[in-house]
Amino acid sequence: MSEEIEKKIYRGRIKVPYKHTAGAYVxxxxxxxxxxxxxxxxxCPKCGKVYVPPKMICFTCFEKMEEWVEVGKQGTVxxxxxxxxxxxxMPLEPPYAYGIITLDGADTDFVHLxxxxxxxxxxxxxxxxAVFKEKPRKRILDIEYFKAI
Amino acid sequence: MDxxxxxxVAQTKYEEDKIDQPYSELVFEVVKKLHNNxxxxxxxxxxVITSSNDFNDGRTIANMAIQDAVGSVRKAESRVSGDGAFAxxxxxxxxxxxxxxxVMVVSHCKCSEVSQYLVNNTIFDPYYQRxxxxxxxxxxxLMANMYMNKYGVSEEQAAKVxxxxxxxxxxxxxxxxQKEISVEDVLNSKMLAYPLKELDFxxxxxxxxxxxxxxxxxxxxFTDTPVWxxxxxxxxxxxxxxxxxxxxxxxxxxxxxxxxxxxxxxDPVGELDVAEVYDAFSTHELMSYEALGFCGxxxxxxxxxxxxxxxxxxxxxxxxxxxxxxxPTMANGLIRVAEIVLQLMGKAGKRQIPNAKLxxxxxxxxxxxxxxxxxxxxxx
Ligand SMILES: [Zn+2]
Numbered sequence: 001m002s003e004e005i006e007k008k009i010y011r012g013r014i015k016v017p018y019k020h021t022a023g024a025y026v027x028x029x030x031x032x033x034x035x036x037x038x039x040x041x042x043x044c045p046k047c048g049k050v051y052v053p054p055k056m057i058c059f060t061c062f063e064k065m066e067e068w069v070e071v072g073k074q075g076t077v078x079x080x081x082x083x084x085x086x087x088x089x090m091p092l093e094p095p096y097a098y099g100i101i102t103l104d105g106a107d108t109d110f111v112h113l114x115x116x117x118x119x120x121x122x123x124x125x126x127x128x129x130a131v132f133k134e135k136p137r138k139r140i141l142d143i144e145y146f147k148a149i
Numbered sequence: 150m151d152x153x154x155x156x157x158v159a160q161t162k163y164e165e166d167k168i169d170q171p172y173s174e175l176v177f178e179v180v181k182k183l184h185n186n187x188x189x190x191x192x193x194x195x196x197v198i199t200s201s202n203d204f205n206d207g208r209t210i211a212n213m214a215i216q217d218a219v220g221s222v223r224k225a226e227s228r229v230s231g232d233g234a235f236a237x238x239x240x241x242x243x244x245x246x247x248x249x250x251x252v253m254v255v256s257h258c259k260c261s262e263v264s265q266y267l268v269n270n271t272i273f274d275p276y277y278q279r280x281x282x283x284x285x286x287x288x289x290x291l292m293a294n295m296y297m298n299k300y301g302v303s304e305e306q307a308a309k310v311x312x313x314x315x316x317x318x319x320x321x322x323x324x325x326x327q328k329e330i331s332v333e334d335v336l337n338s339k340m341l342a343y344p345l346k347e348l349d350f351x352x353x354x355x356x357x358x359x360x361x362x363x364x365x366x367x368x369x370x371f372t373d374t375p376v377w378x379x380x381x382x383x384x385x386x387x388x389x390x391x392x393x394x395x396x397x398x399x400x401x402x403x404x405x406x407x408x409x410x411x412x413x414x415x416d417p418v419g420e421l422d423v424a425e426v427y428d429a430f431s432t433h434e435l436m437s438y439e440a441l442g443f444c445g446x447x448x449x450x451x452x453x454x455x456x457x458x459x460x461x462x463x464x465x466x467x468x469x470x471x472x473x474x475x476x477p478t479m480a481n482g483l484i485r486v487a488e489i490v491l492q493l494m495g496k497a498g499k500r501q502i503p504n505a506k507l508x509x510x511x512x513x514x515x516x517x518x519x520x521x522x523x524x525x526x527x528x529x
Contacts, residue, residue: 008168012207018275026276051392053277059387079298079395081290082343087266090282098287100295100391109391111291113281119343124298140280 025054028068033143034136041106043067052106053140072104073130074149082119091141097122099146113145121148153241154368154375155526156361158487159183163325163356163475166261172206172357176257177218179359183253187361187371191220194361195249200229200236200256202479204268219255232256232427233358234482234512234522240362241378252362256484258477260353265478272516277389285429285516286350290342292395292517293432297344299396300447304344307431308335309453311348311473314428317460318470320500321488325354325475335431349431351476358483360490373529374494379507380414380525382407388519401440401511401521408509408523409442417442418457418464421525422505423492425485427513428471438466441509441523460500468492468500482512486524493528 022030025042032038041050042065044058052071056064079100086094097114099122115131116122128146136142159182161167161175170178176199184190197219203209212228219226229236233256240254269284296302312332318324330348338348361371368375384407386400387393405417414420426441428434435449443464444452452458458466467473469488472481489508491497497505506528514520 005168014207020275022276030276053389053391055389059392079291079295080343081287081294081345083287083290083341084339085266085286085341087264087270087282087284089267089270089279091280092282098281098283098291100291100395108389111278111281111283111389111391119340124294140277 025056029054030138030140030142033132034138037073037132039071039073039103039130041069041071043069049107050105051108052103052110069105071106075101075103075106075110075128077114077122077124077126077128078102078109079124080114080122082117082122092145099128101128101146112143115145115147151377152365153244153378154363154365155486155490156363156368156371156375157183157187158358158360158490159186160323160358160484160487161356162323163354163477165325165352165354167259167355168261172257172259173215173218175259175355175357176215176255179357180219180253180255183359183361193251194220194253195251196225196243197221198227198229198236198240198243198252198254200231200233200479200483201258202230202268204271205258205260205263205479207263215257219253231479231514231520232482232512233480233484234486234510234524235383235514237483237486237524238381238383238522241381244362244364247364250364250367253359254362254483255357255359256480257357258479259355260476260478261355265353274389286342288390288516289350289430289433290345291390293345293430294343295395296432296436300450302432302435302450304336305332306450306453307349307435308332310428310431310434311335313459314467314471314473317468317500318474320498321469322498323475324470326352345430345432351429351473354475354477356475356477356480358480358487360483360487372494375529376490376493377527378524379527380408380410380412381522382411383520383522385520386518390516395517397446398436398440398518398521401437401518401523404511404521404523405441408525412525414525417509420507421464421509422507423468423489423502424464424466424509425469425488426466426471426511427481427485428467428473429513431473433518434466434471437511441511460502465502468497468502482510482522485510485512489526493526
């Protein structure tokens with residue numbers, strides 16, 4: 001940047017670390033992925049819908065969900081995109097894909113990465129499977145990504 | 150319901166990087182312009198509502214950064230941390246409370262000061278979505294892919310939205326991007342988030358917008374052509390992308406239904422003369438046509454092909470050039486309102502829709518139409 005422009009700028013940065021409270025739902029979901037390579041959802045006692053990722057309240061019924069169910073590690077792609085722009089918070093080197101995936105046994109969709117850089121190789125309706133990280137870090141990225149099967 | 154009037158609006162030119170002006174000066178520019186246009190002083194303003202975003206402004210309680218610029222020291226001031234159209238709603242409520250006779254609503258954004266991708270990533274929850282690196286580009290790609298696949302909408306139909314809005318922007322002196330482009334330009338631009346390309350997305354802009362609201366009894370003191378609030382409703386959809394219907398803008402649809410009901414509108418295309426919608430990306434405008442009831446579900450592409458939303462069509466959409474031409478993010482909803490005001494006042498210059506009497510503006514918070522508000526305005 002030219003000196004002339006730099007003169008007009010006052011640089012700053014906000015650094016604020018958080019310890020977000022996980023809560024029972026996030027804690028169990030992330031722990032099961034990391035420890036047992038299991039993907040868990042919760043079932044609404046009223047409408048029977050299985051939510052993945054799990055959360056406390058079914059927004060249709062306004063009921064607390066407490067019944068845990070394991071869903072499949074495999075699922076069907078409902079939507080995808082391949083990104084080519086680059087930002088400092090991206091988990092993979094672009095281009096890579098995001099998918100909206102209905103895991104087997106779930107009634108909602110799960111948003112995650114797909115390790116594919118070519119949109120021509122992706123298709124709505126295709127089957128994918130979770131690849132788990134060898135050394136979990138208590139992150140949604142303990143599922144490293146989904147791969148085509 | 151002629152109870153809340155808008156009597157004047159002021160805007161900056163929207164630009165890529167207003168490096169000589171901090172955002173407080175952008176706000177001062179539009180507030181002074183509004184005062185001068187209406188021949189008023191700060192003493193004539195009963196209360197102030199502002200809208201911006203802390204992450205964009207780089208500080209919390211960021212309204213204090215513009216306190217002098219909006220003239221709110223020792224005055225009632227409140228702020229909406231969100232889209233400017235919601236700030237308009239708050240301002241209208243202040244008038245409806247009968248506590249204030251005049252309310253100034255202001256919104257600003259300097260996208261150039263911070264990476265909009267990083268700010269956008271913080272919209273997502275820290276547990277399930279943020280570490281995936283999601284932002285407005287990737288989520289738009291997901292939505293576009295699902296929408297186009299479900300309804301067979303083509304990339305050409307999406308590109309036509311951009312071509313239309315960019316062409317309209319040529320007639321708006323405030324617009325940021327003022328260069329005519331072709332469908333081929335859009336289709337040949339770099340793939341950014343399949344199936345969306347670089348030109349399917351808006352630029353990032355700097356700018357500010359201000360307007361004065363008054364009660365029914367005071368409106369004519371300020372202008373012969375007040376613009377009246379006729380209908381309003383808002384609706385939020387589910388937050389997590391996978392817990393939402395990504396092929397239809399359900400939240401916007403429900404907001405529109407409520408606003409039409411309040412305004413007594415049963416045939417939006419027949420009754421509305423002009424609409425300003427929040428076109429966050431090309432296919433988003435097509436989806437908005439459907440949610441606003443301008444056409445049936447899945448017919449957004451065909452509706453674009455029909456020419457109905459062009460300047461000479463049955464329901465011109467985004468005569469200002471829309472978000473696809475100017476995108477100071479937090480101000481976008483209030484800019485939609487400002488354009489409808491200019492249209493209904495007959496002050497829209499070269500982009501004036503002849504004899505416009507009834508208009509729609511919509512605002513949006515969050516990702517892919519998660520939070521929506523729809524406003525109907527009537528002219529004299
Ligand atoms: Zn339920």
